[in-house]
Amino acid sequence: xxxxxxxxxxxxxxxxxxxxxxxxxxxxxxxxxxxxxxxxxxxxxxxxxxxxxxxxxxxxxxxxxxxxx
Amino acid sequence: xxxxxxxxxxxxxxxxxxxxxxxxxxxxxxxxxxxxxxxxxxxxxxxxxxxxxxxxxxxxxxxxxxxxxxxxxxxxxxxxxxxxxxxxxxxxxxxxxxxxxxxxxxxxxxxxxxxxxxxxxxxxxxxxxxxxxxxxxxxxxxxxxxx
Numbered sequence: 155x156x157x158x159x160x161x162x163x164x165x166x167x168x169x170x171x172x173x174x175x176x177x178x179x180x181x182x183x184x185x186x187x188x189x190x191x192x193x194x195x196x197x198x199x200x201x202x203x204x205x206x207x208x209x210x211x212x213x214x215x216x217x218x219x220x221x222x223x
Numbered sequence: 224x225x226x227x228x229x230x231x232x233x234x235x236x237x238x239x240x241x242x243x244x245x246x247x248x249x250x251x252x253x254x255x256x257x258x259x260x261x262x263x264x265x266x267x268x269x270x271x272x273x274x275x276x277x278x279x280x281x282x283x284x285x286x287x288x289x290x291x292x293x294x295x296x297x298x299x300x301x302x303x304x305x306x307x308x309x310x311x312x313x314x315x316x317x318x319x320x321x322x323x324x325x326x327x328x329x330x331x332x333x334x335x336x337x338x339x340x341x342x343x344x345x346x347x348x349x350x351x352x353x354x355x356x357x358x359x360x361x362x363x364x365x366x367x368x369x370x
Contacts, residue, residue: 223328
C-alpha cells in the first residue's frame, strides 16, 4: 500500500498500525511523538490499534518544550 | 544583541536576517513575563542553515519558566513550510530572566538531534540569541550570523 508520511510517499507491503509505522520510519523517542492521519489527531492510546490505510496521509512530529530552570 | 560565538563545537551556521532577529525579540518581549516559542524554517546549504520563515507559536504552558508548543500549530506550520519548499531547521524559545543556554529541562526534552535549538535571553538589557545542537542531553553551540 502507498501512504504519505511527513510529505514523503512510501510503499509498505502490508497494513501497519501507527505504532509499527513509527518503528518502520525510524521515529526517535516515539513516546514523545504526536500523530495526525488525514489531518485528524490520533490518540496516543490508539497507537497500538489504529491502522494506517492505503492512501492515508500521516504526519508526526516531536513534542517541543522545555524551560529555563 | 548578537550571539557570542565562543566555544563552538560544530560547523553549522544559522543565517538570520536582522529583521527576523528583531521579530523574534519583539515576539518574546510581547509575551513577557511568559516564555515565547516558535519554529524556524528555510533551507540548508552545506553547513549553512538559512532561515526564510519564522512561525510564532503559542506557549501552552503560559509560564515564565516553561514552554510547550501547541501541536496543532506545529502541524500547521510544518505543512506550510512544505508548501513553501522550506524545511524545519529548528525552534526557538525565550528565557525571560535567565541566560541563553539550554536548561536541564531543555536538554531532556530535545528529541531531535538534527534540529537547531535557539534560545533568546531577555535577562539583560540587550537580548542575546544563541543556537545549540542537543544530542543525548549534551549541547554544543552553533554559530549565528545575523545579516
